[in-house]
Amino acid sequence: MTTTVIRGGRLLDATSRSAPLTDLLVTGGVITSLGAPGMAAPAEAEVFDASGTLMHAGLVNGHTHGSTNLSKATHDRWTLELLLSGSGEWAANQTRHHKYLNTYIGAVEMLQKGCTTAYDLTFGFPLATVDDLYAIGQAYVDAGMRAVVAPMLQDVSFYKAIPGLYDALPASHKAQVDASGGDTGAILRSMEEALKHWPHDPAQVKLGIAPTIPLHCSDELTLGCVKLATEYGAQTQSHVAESKVQAVAALKRWGKSLTAHFDELGMLGPNFTVAHGVWLDDDDMRRLAAKGASVSHNAGSNMRLGAGIADSRRMLELGVNLALGTDGALCADNQNMYEAMRYASMVSNVRTPDYERWLSAPEVFTAATQGGARATGFEKAGRIAVGCLADIVFLDLHSINWIPMNDPVNQVVLTEDATGVRDVMVGGKLVVRGGRHADCDMAKLARDAQVARDEVAEANAEGKHLAQALERAVGSFCMGLCREPFHLHRYGGPLGL
Ligand SMILES: [Zn+2]
The missing domain is CATH 3.20.20.140 (Metal-dependent hydrolases)
Incomplete structure (x- = not known):
């Protein structure tokens, strides 16, 4: 069972709007301990350097x-x-x-x-x-x-x-x-x-x-x-x-x-x-x-x-x-x-x-x-706490999104746009490093996807033609239903416009 100690990162606490320096111990993909910087860890634990990052639950x-x-x-x-x-x-x-x-x-x-x-x-x-x-x-x-x-x-x-x-x-x-x-x-x-x-x-x-x-x-x-x-x-x-x-x-x-x-x-x-x-x-x-x-x-x-x-x-x-x-x-x-x-x-x-x-x-x-x-139904995901899954995102605090850092939870929700993602762990395993998927050959994926996209488009040429032929009838019928009175109003503007 792999044990990793994550040192040097700031852990987002959304409730208190803070991000204190926190070390984490991960054993067998689960968070087993949280502590102050320098927290004791087993000698055999691999060390993951999270300094300069903000950690939040995946x-x-x-x-x-x-x-x-x-x-x-x-x-x-x-x-x-x-x-x-x-x-x-x-x-x-x-x-x-x-x-x-x-x-x-x-x-x-x-x-x-x-x-x-x-x-x-x-x-x-x-x-x-x-x-x-x-x-x-x-x-x-x-x-x-x-x-x-x-x-x-x-x-x-x-x-x-x-x-x-x-x-x-x-x-x-x-x-x-x-x-x-x-x-x-x-x-x-x-x-x-x-x-x-x-x-x-x-x-x-x-x-x-x-x-x-x-x-x-x-x-x-x-x-x-x-x-x-x-x-x-x-x-x-x-x-x-x-x-x-x-x-x-x-x-x-x-x-x-x-x-x-x-x-x-x-x-x-x-x-x-x-x-x-x-x-x-x-x-x-x-x-x-x-x-x-x-x-x-x-x-x-x-x-x-x-x-x-x-x-x-x-x-x-x-x-x-x-x-x-x-x-x-x-x-x-x-x-x-x-x-x-x-x-x-x-x-x-x-x-x-x-x-x-x-x-x-x-x-x-x-x-x-x-x-x-x-x-x-993954009840142990979504939180960084003892007993929870080590699904952790490490945001680069040197990314432009974090220069400077103010309220960390506001900044995760309102400023971060994913360009600050440095590393991502799922169950303690590093799947994204330096913003890139660790195992994925992106050039190959791009080539394969383009070929697949062309194949699907060609196979569905007739389906596309039919969808276009039906668009006016379906669109106008459904618009009629949207104009009907209903006890809720959820549009940004008045009905009929
Ligand atoms: Zn859907």
Whole structure:
């Protein structure tokens, strides 16, 4: 068992807004002791020189899609619904190699940007096979990162999930649209097989279950997910009330909110995370809090897709566990949790001039670490304390972001942009050194990614053409739903403009 003593670094204490010089002892990937500079350590301990750095717990990305890193920045102005309608352009026709590469690119980016754990909602069935999922998990193993890999499951097609949408499509293209949904039994059997034979160490990479969007799941599928999650102790996550279109469509489909619907089917629990939750009301938040559930607040994605501004203060007030996420590269364009923290801070401010209701920097940092640790079920991540995992980021205090150092937690949340990341440890193992992934040949990765990107684009040329042909119909139908009266307003401007 390797023992390392980390000497000379400053340890961020977000609560007291300080960063005292602190030595750490790491044994077998776990923090076993914290002490003043010069703390005693076993003679055989390797010494890691952290002088000139600020140490903080590895950031936890509460919501991303490793399946979309080959597609970063492919689109300019688009909404969630246009993204979903265009899945034939970006999600289809990927080989196992493409899926692995997609995931690996994101893992390397997250690690280089100070994030040590991710909740990855990846390809579901039938887009992925069980063996594809194992390969996706292997990408995180190879990158040296922790992850929950949760396949996105659905048996209702996007076009049938939103009442009236399929009928509004142009007749000339209806035949080309896949409105078939999926085979519920086959999806659940594949999910169970993957859970039963998951080949990776769940202390590093584990399998979760993601009924992707409540509207895209039949009751039978949702109930099947609840049963499997209980049987296998799996984390669950779903995009709930991300857009107003979803919130309005739920009332039309079920006469109740998405959260109330999932609550009645038994989905809510301490292992459940809502992604986005922009259009949650007080009743929804109370239901989540009562069941010990989490929300991954993805402020950057919500702005990028025009989904609205989530009320993160109200979530905290009502007792919901708050995590932060970037979302996938399709609608985040990068995987930068420092940016996610800065956005979470800023968007809470634009909701109200009442500055006492804004998220404080310690609240934001806690959400991006401990909140994410709870949402992912890696309870021993997200903190630098005795008994916790040695997932540690070392920021270079000679980086321009830290010249000079003022309030360290404000500076981590509001100034740091990941260019100050010097080293990153996961479970005591150094995976990033000098700002670069220790094992990744970046030139080779760039070449492989460019080839893969071209192959996927070529295979999906028809899908892209169809998405473009449907854009006007889908866009205008969904805009109609956005203009409907609803008891919440989460946009930055008035309706109809
Ligand atoms: Zn998402």
